Amino acid sequence: MNGVHIQNISKKYGSVTALQTISLNIGDGELFGLIGPDGAGKTTLFRILTTLLLPDSGSASVCGLDIIKDLKEIRMRVGYMPGRFSLYQDLTVEENLSFFASVFNTTIADNYELVRDIYVQIEPFKHRRAGKLSGGMKQKLALCCALIHRPDVLFLDEPTTGVDPVSRVEFWDMLDKLKRQGITILVSTPYMDEASRCDRIALLMRSGVCLSVDTPEGIRRSFNKPLYAVRAKNMYPLLEELRNYEGTLSCYAFGDSHHLTLKSYKKDIIHLQSYLKEKGFTNVTIESIEAGIEDCFINEM
Amino acid sequence: MRQFGSFIRKEFYHILRDKRTMTILLLMPIILIILFGYAITTEIKQSPFVVLDNSFDTRTNQLIEQLQASEYFTLYSKVSNVEEIENLFRQGKIRMALVVSPTNDLQILADATDPNEAAALIQYAQAILSSQLSTFNFQLSTHLLYNPQMKSAYNFVPGVMGLILILICAMMTSVGIVKEKEMGTMEVLLVSPMKPVYIVLAKATPYLLISLINIITILLLSRFLLEVPIVGSIWLVLGLSVLYALVALSLGLLISTITDTQQAAMLISWVVLMLPVMLLSGMIFPIENMPWILQIISDIVPAKWYIIAVKDVMIKGLGAETILKEIGILALMFVTLTALSVKRFKIRL
Amino acid sequence: MKNVIETDRLTKRFGIFTAVDQISFEVEEGEIFGFLGANGAGKTTAMRMLCGLSVPTSGKARVAGFDVYKQQEEIKKHIGYMSQKFSLYNDLKVWENIRLFGGIYGLSKKQIAAKTEEFLYALGLESERDTMVNSLPLGWKQKLAFSVAVIHEPRIVFLDEPTGGVDPVTRRQFWELIYQASARGITTFVTTHYMDEAEYCNRVSIMVDGRIEAFNTPSALKITFKANNMNEVFHALARKAQRIDN
Numbered sequence A: 001m002n003g004v005h006i007q008n009i010s011k012k013y014g015s016v017t018a019l020q021t022i023s024l025n026i027g028d029g030e031l032f033g034l035i036g037p038d039g040a041g042k043t044t045l046f047r048i049l050t051t052l053l054l055p056d057s058g059s060a061s062v063c064g065l066d067i068i069k070d071l072k073e074i075r076m077r078v079g080y081m082p083g084r085f086s087l088y089q090d091l092t093v094e095e096n097l098s099f100f101a102s103v104f105n106t107t108i109a110d111n112y113e114l115v116r117d118i119y120v121q122i123e124p125f126k127h128r129r130a131g132k133l134s135g136g137m138k139q140k141l142a143l144c145c146a147l148i149h150r151p152d153v154l155f156l157d158e159p160t161t162g163v164d165p166v167s168r169v170e171f172w173d174m175l176d177k178l179k180r181q182g183i184t185i186l187v188s189t190p191y192m193d194e195a196s197r198c199d200r201i202a203l204l205m206r207s208g209v210c211l212s213v214d215t216p217e218g219i220r221r222s223f224n225k226p227l228y229a230v231r232a233k234n235m236y237p238l239l240e241e242l243r244n245y246e247g248t249l250s251c252y253a254f255g256d257s258h259h260l261t262l263k264s265y266k267k268d269i270i271h272l273q274s275y276l277k278e279k280g281f282t283n284v285t286i287e288s289i290e291a292g293i294e295d296c297f298i299n300e301m
Numbered sequence B: 001m002r003q004f005g006s007f008i009r010k011e012f013y014h015i016l017r018d019k020r021t022m023t024i025l026l027l028m029p030i031i032l033i034i035l036f037g038y039a040i041t042t043e044i045k046q047s048p049f050v051v052l053d054n055s056f057d058t059r060t061n062q063l064i065e066q067l068q069a070s071e072y073f074t075l076y077s078k079v080s081n082v083e084e085i086e087n088l089f090r091q092g093k094i095r096m097a098l099v100v101s102p103t104n105d106l107q108i109l110a111d112a113t114d115p116n117e118a119a120a121l122i123q124y125a126q127a128i129l130s131s132q133l134s135t136f137n138f139q140l141s142t143h144l145l146y147n148p149q150m151k152s153a154y155n156f157v158p159g160v161m162g163l164i165l166i167l168i169c170a171m172m173t174s175v176g177i178v179k180e181k182e183m184g185t186m187e188v189l190l191v192s193p194m195k196p197v198y199i200v201l202a203k204a205t206p207y208l209l210i211s212l213i214n215i216i217t218i219l220l221l222s223r224f225l226l227e228v229p230i231v232g233s234i235w236l237v238l239g240l241s242v243l244y245a246l247v248a249l250s251l252g253l254l255i256s257t258i259t260d261t262q263q264a265a266m267l268i269s270w271v272v273l274m275l276p277v278m279l280l281s282g283m284i285f286p287i288e289n290m291p292w293i294l295q296i297i298s299d300i301v302p303a304k305w306y307i308i309a310v311k312d313v314m315i316k317g318l319g320a321e322t323i324l325k326e327i328g329i330l331a332l333m334f335v336t337l338t339a340l341s342v343k344r345f346k347i348r349l
Numbered sequence C: 001m002k003n004v005i006e007t008d009r010l011t012k013r014f015g016i017f018t019a020v021d022q023i024s025f026e027v028e029e030g031e032i033f034g035f036l037g038a039n040g041a042g043k044t045t046a047m048r049m050l051c052g053l054s055v056p057t058s059g060k061a062r063v064a065g066f067d068v069y070k071q072q073e074e075i076k077k078h079i080g081y082m083s084q085k086f087s088l089y090n091d092l093k094v095w096e097n098i099r100l101f102g103g104i105y106g107l108s109k110k111q112i113a114a115k116t117e118e119f120l121y122a123l124g125l126e127s128e129r130d131t132m133v134n135s136l137p138l139g140w141k142q143k144l145a146f147s148v149a150v151i152h153e154p155r156i157v158f159l160d161e162p163t164g165g166v167d168p169v170t171r172r173q174f175w176e177l178i179y180q181a182s183a184r185g186i187t188t189f190v191t192t193h194y195m196d197e198a199e200y201c202n203r204v205s206i207m208v209d210g211r212i213e214a215f216n217t218p219s220a221l222k223i224t225f226k227a228n229n230m231n232e233v234f235h236a237l238a239r240k241a242q243r244i245d246n
Helices: A042-049 A071-077 A093-103 A112-125 A135-147 A165-180 A192-197 A216-221 A235-244 A267-278 A293-300 B002-017 B019-039 B059-069 B082-091 B115-136 B153-183 B185-190 B196-224 B234-258 B262-280 B292-299 B302-314 B320-344 C043-050 C072-077 C094-104 C109-122 C138-149 C168-183 C195-199 C218-224 C230-238
Strands: A004-013 A016-026 A031-035 A057-062 A078-081 A153-156 A184-189 A200-205 A209-214 A227-231 A248-254 A257-262 A285-289 B047-053 B073-079 B096-100 B105-111 B139-145 C003-014 C017-028 C032-037 C058-063 C079-083 C156-160 C187-191 C203-208 C211-216
Touching: A004 A042, A016 A042, A016 A057, A016 A209, A031 A165, A031 A192, A042 A057, A042 A184, A071 A078, A078 A135, A078 B185, A093 A112, A093 A135, A093 B002, A112 A135, A112 A165, A135 A153, A135 A165, A165 A184, A165 A192, A165 C230, A192 A216, A192 A293, A200 A216, A200 A293, A209 A216, A209 A293, A216 A293, A227 A235, A235 A248, A235 A257, A248 A293, A248 C168, A257 A267, A267 A285, A293 C168, B002 B019, B002 B196, B019 B153, B019 B196, B047 B059, B047 B082, B059 B073, B059 B096, B059 B115, B073 B082, B073 B115, B082 B096, B082 B105, B096 B115, B105 B115, B153 B185, B153 B196, B153 B234, B153 B262, B153 B302, B196 B234, B196 B320, B234 B262, B234 B302, B234 B320, B262 B292, B262 B302, B302 B320, C003 C043, C003 C187, C017 C043, C017 C058, C017 C187, C017 C203, C017 C211, C032 C043, C032 C168, C032 C195, C043 C058, C043 C156, C043 C187, C072 C079, C079 C138, C094 C109, C094 C138, C109 C138, C138 C156, C138 C168, C168 C187, C195 C230, C203 C218, C203 C230, C211 C218, C211 C230, C218 C230
Parallel strands: A031 A184, A031 A200, A078 A153, A153 A184, B047 B073, B047 B096, B105 B139, C032 C187, C032 C203, C079 C156, C156 C187
Antiparallel strands: A004 A016, A004 A057, A200 A209, A227 A257, A227 A285, A248 A257, B096 B105, C003 C017, C003 C058, C203 C211
């Protein structure tokens, strides 16, 4: 009922391809993530789904309404938070919220229940101008503004970009609560670690190519090679040496370890260990690990 | 309706909180009036004049020579009757006339439609001829046509009103709308049930109000500081101003539909609106003296019609029935521009 | 090891609000230093003071040996800066940006020409020489911006969230550029919201409510906070924040 169905949507800006025949089906009440870097067409897709842009080809529906024909009805039923938190910098927190409420013909009081959990965090600052809020606070206010009319489907375009890790976790906790209220949520993010908070995700690449769609668990399981985390005392030389190693298929830095895949498996590990020792690395540990979303993304790129 | 009300309230917040812009908007008419009233004068070079000599005295020729010798005047021709002078003034061929009566009275005539210029011409002529006048004992009387009290304010007050209204209604409205596009808030507004026409109306309302305040400021200043009486109906002047403001608002709206940045909106407002108002409305340069191509262009400058109508009502004291043509043209412009911009206003990005 | 940044009780107040509250730390030459903290913790204000863009309220600080009160112009000559928001001119071509910034930092024509070739080759942008920066993917843009920020071989380069929104592969390539600069002796002072990137730093500091609450190598911090990774360290600290906003 409140799902989103996208069929073969393509969009170009001049010679630049933003989306390439994207098809997605997002169910009623699902929390769906579009994961991909800047330039993967996430914003374009949101604008098409919120009726702000017309696709070059393909069709899509939101809540069963056609994005081209049923423009007005869709606009009544969706909430949209664009990438740059679109608030009026010279209006206070409260003025922003009450303005957006009245735009949708409602009031803060009418829908206070829905936004309460979020709004109480910024309510102490309700007389402060939005322009004077920090990133995390602006983000919460923008979410309140997008929710104040009780939308059936919520579109959040990179709500956590530039927001610190703690605020990001809090933000996703809020999305969980909204999901439990039955709101369908489509959210995009460049942070791979946020993928696991979604019911399902689509991995998008530059030029709007969809790499895969699945549950985060499903995507992780599809990583079909053994993956190793390698650590040693000198991490950067280790990375270079691992890349030089003849048995290496790929090697990327992942925080405190390097994630390594090999051309052929098991027997090479012992060989690698002695190779690294020979090269003078100390405290070498090699450990078999499960792939994360980021591993899968890099692997598919 | 509550939607609309709160939108207008928001617009007022934007304007009231931007103290600097607000101050400029309210002070501008005062500064312009003072600037035009006291500071700006016109320079005179090579002004053509005619002579009507009824005395048949050779000394008249010496007067002519004296004037010719200066860089300010050139003789256009000698004439034989007053009607001829009148005609030449009307055609804009001459700017001054010397009339010597059979009783050896010297009269200097100037066209005071542009009072600054007329006053300067007469001053210059008197200065040049002063030595002659004492020698020849002529009696001097000056006479100004059309604007006997010689108030330049008669000319520029309507002009300043035309300028201010365009500036505030068109420029500020277009910048205001484009700012929402730039900030990304337009995206959110579009994805809401708010009708685009409300967005536009709400943007325009506060500026309409501010410009009315400005018109009243200008009228008060011109009445009590420059002592220009408002001869005709004040309500008619205000009504005309509202109509003209609506034209300006629709122009601003049109500009906002074709630009994406505040800078571009500002620049286009300047080039397309401000400059024509200053140069082609008859405010500074008389339209009659322009090349025909510019005269035609001046017909599509709304300010021209507004200034004509306001002069007729304010200074000549004429009623609505005499300015029906101007009202009609302005109304037509408003309808056309509004229709065009509503059609162009994108409901998508 | 020589210190290229030294601060002593550096403080910045705005009215009654203390944005940066007596921070004291030092950064060693060639070090990759991670400057972490939640939004509103005071990172940007501190960075602005160190870059000579804002005068401290009290305390001392020297950057590249110059005093932040009196020698701001000298500081600016010896540092490079890039941020996520502004790095290059979008409406200039790739080579025009390089020429512009080379010119700003006083490089000769010959040096600029050599640097241009060097960058284009190192970043694989040879075919994009005449491309408008506007149409480069963000990741490429940021790598180019970093190269341009160190075009004059500064003592220190300040990076303000340089990798936000960049794809995972390019993000890693970006960090390799940092390692290379570090190997040349350029000190890197970087803020990031990616906690895996915090692990790549030699040392990190974590700011909470305007104060530096932790300052050490990532491995030492993980031991102190009994955490598995820097993400847990960050959460343990940042959750203590009292002030929600600046």
